Amino acid sequence: MLGHIVGLGKTRFGPTAKGLPTLAQEALMAALDDAALGPEDLGAVVVANFLGGPNEGRLHLASVVAGLMPGLHLPAWRVEAACASGGVAAHQALMALSFYDNVLVLGVERMSDVVGAELTRNIGMAGDVVLDQSQGLNFPASYALVAQRHMERHGTTARDLELVSLKSHENARLNPTAHFHHKKVTQADVDAGPVVAAPLRLFDCCPVSDGAAAVILSRAPRDARSVPVLGSAVATDVISLAQRSDHTSFPAARAAAERAYAQAGVAPGDVSLAEVHDCFTIAELVATEDLGLAEPGGAALLVRAGETAIGGRIPVNTGGGLKAGGHAIGATGVSQLCEAVVQLRGEAGARQVGEARIAVTHNVGGVGGTCAVHVLAAPGTQAAT
Amino acid sequence: MTGVRTCGECGREYRYDVELCTFCGVELGSREPARGSVLAVTRVDVPSIGHEDVPYWCALVQAEDDSMHIVKSDRAIETGERFALSGAPEEDLAVVGVLGTGIMGRGLVELLLARGHEVCWLSRSDEHAERARDRVLERLARTMDEDELAGAAARLAVGADPSFFGRCDLVIEAVVEEVGPKAEALARAEAHMRPDALLATNTSGLSLDELAAGLARRERFGALHFFNPATRMRLVETSRATATSDETAARLEHFARSLGKIPVAVAQRPAFVVNRVLMPLINEAVRALEEGAAPPADIDEAVRLGLNHPMGPLALADLIGLDIAASIMDNLAERTGDESYAPRPLLRRLVDEGKLGRKTGQGFFQHTPRPGGPG
Numbered sequence: 001m002l003g004h005i006v007g008l009g010k011t012r013f014g015p016t017a018k019g020l021p022t023l024a025q026e027a028l029m030a031a032l033d034d035a036a037l038g039p040e041d042l043g044a045v046v047v048a049n050f051l052g053g054p055n056e057g058r059l060h061l062a063s064v065v066a067g068l069m070p071g072l073h074l075p076a077w078r079v080e081a082a083c084a085s086g087g088v089a090a091h092q093a094l095m096a097l098s099f100y101d102n103v104l105v106l107g108v109e110r111m112s113d114v115v116g117a118e119l120t121r122n123i124g125m126a127g128d129v130v131l132d133q134s135q136g137l138n139f140p141a142s143y144a145l146v147a148q149r150h151m152e153r154h155g156t157t158a159r160d161l162e163l164v165s166l167k168s169h170e171n172a173r174l175n176p177t178a179h180f181h182h183k184k185v186t187q188a189d190v191d192a193g194p195v196v197a198a199p200l201r202l203f204d205c206c207p208v209s210d211g212a213a214a215v216i217l218s219r220a221p222r223d224a225r226s227v228p229v230l231g232s233a234v235a236t237d238v239i240s241l242a243q244r245s246d247h248t249s250f251p252a253a254r255a256a257a258e259r260a261y262a263q264a265g266v267a268p269g270d271v272s273l274a275e276v277h278d279c280f281t282i283a284e285l286v287a288t289e290d291l292g293l294a295e296p297g298g299a300a301l302l303v304r305a306g307e308t309a310i311g312g313r314i315p316v317n318t319g320g321g322l323k324a325g326g327h328a329i330g331a332t333g334v335s336q337l338c339e340a341v342v343q344l345r346g347e348a349g350a351r352q353v354g355e356a357r358i359a360v361t362h363n364v365g366g367v368g369g370t371c372a373v374h375v376l377a378a379p380g381t382q383a384a385t
Numbered sequence: 386m387t388g389v390r391t392c393g394e395c396g397r398e399y400r401y402d403v404e405l406c407t408f409c410g411v412e413l414g415s416r417e418p419a420r421g422s423v424l425a426v427t428r429v430d431v432p433s434i435g436h437e438d439v440p441y442w443c444a445l446v447q448a449e450d451d452s453m454h455i456v457k458s459d460r461a462i463e464t465g466e467r468f469a470l471s472g473a474p475e476e477d478l479a480v481v482g483v484l485g486t487g488i489m490g491r492g493l494v495e496l497l498l499a500r501g502h503e504v505c506w507l508s509r510s511d512e513h514a515e516r517a518r519d520r521v522l523e524r525l526a527r528t529m530d531e532d533e534l535a536g537a538a539a540r541l542a543v544g545a546d547p548s549f550f551g552r553c554d555l556v557i558e559a560v561v562e563e564v565g566p567k568a569e570a571l572a573r574a575e576a577h578m579r580p581d582a583l584l585a586t587n588t589s590g591l592s593l594d595e596l597a598a599g600l601a602r603r604e605r606f607g608a609l610h611f612f613n614p615a616t617r618m619r620l621v622e623t624s625r626a627t628a629t630s631d632e633t634a635a636r637l638e639h640f641a642r643s644l645g646k647i648p649v650a651v652a653q654r655p656a657f658v659v660n661r662v663l664m665p666l667i668n669e670a671v672r673a674l675e676e677g678a679a680p681p682a683d684i685d686e687a688v689r690l691g692l693n694h695p696m697g698p699l700a701l702a703d704l705i706g707l708d709i710a711a712s713i714m715d716n717l718a719e720r721t722g723d724e725s726y727a728p729r730p731l732l733r734r735l736v737d738e739g740k741l742g743r744k745t746g747q748g749f750f751q752h753t754p755r756p757g758g759p760g
Contacts, residue, residue, distance in 0.1 A: 120433035135457040136436035141443045144427035198428045242453045
């Protein structure tokens with residue numbers, strides 16, 4: 001047992017006038033409340049954030065967060081691993097449990113202050129400045145190339161991508177903190193979406209969200225709602241598609257998944273639900289395969305059969321994923337843990353999957369340059385090893 | 386385009402400009418593959434800083450040595466296509482002649498050199514040639530480093546002797562927008578060109594059949610109408626004379642695409658499409674000014690904000706040159722028989738007074754002369 005998630009808190013994802021400190025405080029207080037702990041019970045804080053520097057001129061976020069707990073002088077630091085910042089922060093927090101009893105992981109991001117070409121450039125900083133950015137390979141374009149290769153190799157179709165999108169939007173309708181909770185997305189909306197980077201269209205892309213999410217990790221379980229963390233792994237890979245020979249799978253994701261499963265003593269077949277990094281619809285298919293939940297090229301078959309929907313054999317992104325739940329970048333990896341915990345506790349209400357025993361989260365930075373995978377179990381689960 | 390560095394001992398590859406293998410500590414060998422084939426391509430429709438002009442294409446290219454490259458292109462490319470990683474033209478039409486040292490001629494030469502072409506540029510005199518060369522290289526120096534600039538300079542021949550057109554695969558005429566001088570320039574160029582070479586005019590809408598009348602190989606002649614500034618504007622109006630062959634039309638269109646342009650084929654109607662729409666707009670703005678609707682700056686402001694044009698019609702007329710605008714309008718009126726196309730009296734008066742717009746410092750607006758120019 002690596003540790004236990006004893007509390008979680010998450011703001012609504014989506015555009016908001018709330019500033020970064022306000023968002024961070026909202027998630028922080030919710031997590032403390034959920035864990036029935038006070039700020040003075042925390043041993044350390046790991047802050048996850050990607051674009052505070054370029055978007056807001058805001059770095060040194062650990063100290064900003066210290067301002068939300070004046071006088072405590074907690075050890076705190078910021079983690080940046082592009083879109084995988086949250087997952088990597090959780091991994092660090094687990095390691096930090098060798099020093100501290102309770103560690104807060106706080107992911108926060110403001111995206112809506114910067115728009116258009118500037119924001120697209122800033123997000124593109126997750127790619128290599130020479131190999132990718134100089135050639136105009138922004139994020140939609142990167143994943144568009146992945147989609148092209150996946151379609152060519154595995155026969156994946158544009159329709160499969162639409163099904164992923166429609167499923168995620170359905171789930172978001174059941175999640176009050178989802179970016180698109182209030183938006184009913186129909187086939188007509190999907191059809192009307194303009195091309196962003198062929199073959200990806202508007203509804204293949206996640207939105208740009210503000211938001212924060214927090215979990216408190218503890219050495220010992222606190223109560224019957226504490227969720228054990230069985231596996232935690234981070235793996236990296238070369239940053240650009242130009243440095244890889246295979247563009248239909250992310251080796252970092254496969255490596256992280258393999259390590260996390262081994263640590264947890266579980267196999268992909270044991271997984272009840274997965275929260276995966278679907279910044280674009282194609283990414284959900286690649287993730288499903290990289291996690292071993294489908295054979296290479298087999299994810300589309302699961303989607304076509306409805307197996308990844310809530311109530312399906314292996315529900316994926318029950319909270320709407322990044323696609324419809326929102327992508328407040330630094331908060332995303334933490335938000336995935338929140339959704340997994342809510343499901344494992346059986347507290348997911350209308351979007352509750354049947355019997356949730358094992359959940360896996362998968363958080364990717366860039367186009368597979370970093371991947372963090374966590375394996376969580378239902379409260380009360382004893383370690384397999 | 387980045388090279389690939391490989392360790393001679395362990396075979397590991399690096400894509401940064403590092404010199405040593407992290408594992409073996411030995412110096413890396415480096416290579417720069419020249420071409421490859423396109424594995425996947427995406428058309429990008431969202432702009433980002435540094436990549437504002439959309440659409441463009443991003444290709445994943447597998448080079449001959451199997452290394453992968455992401456390459457941006459401003460022309461449509463297809464999966465499976467052979468692709469030069471250097472950006473040098475793969476095409477025939479590698480050597481291009483240009484006639485005319487006005488703003489369009491200079492813009493064209495700059496564009497062609499930037500795209501890797503060899504250019505033979507005809508000027509009126511040797512003295513003109515030196516000045517024209519300096520101005521173009523000065524422009525290119527803003528975006529090219531020393532090596533690139535030296536390469537561009539080596540690919541540029543400028544002079545008053547048209548015999549170098551014998552080396553050209555294509556010659557583009559961009560002299561003053563009048564039938565007489567254009568027809569004469571075209572015939573003069575053709576006399577020096579190889580029989581298999583193509584000839585194009587940059588006319589903005591004169592009759593191609595009239596321009597072709599004095600040519601011996603009319604099937605190899607067509608129109609490529611670039612827009613100012615030629616390096617930046619994406620549109621090229623392509624058009625064919627009655628005698629233009631299908632092959633010539635197709636090759637000219639392909640050539641425009643290879644320069645990153647988006648060609649639109651238009652019939653040889655007076656003033657093609659853009660000027661057919663633009664000239665009445667300018668003329669109506671002049672009429673509004675004559676009628677006292679508003680001062681020039683306000684007319685321009687209204688059109689800019691109301692029609693979302695980047696520039697008002699009167700400022701644009703000043704940029705084009707009032708004499709050129711008036712001449713296009715006269716040509717339109719004459720060829721269509723519709724006098725409403727003819728320049729408004731105020732426009733004629735300004736031309737008569739020598740107030741031709743930016744190039745003379747005074748048109749509808751006063752212009753402060755740029756330091757060093759016009760040359």
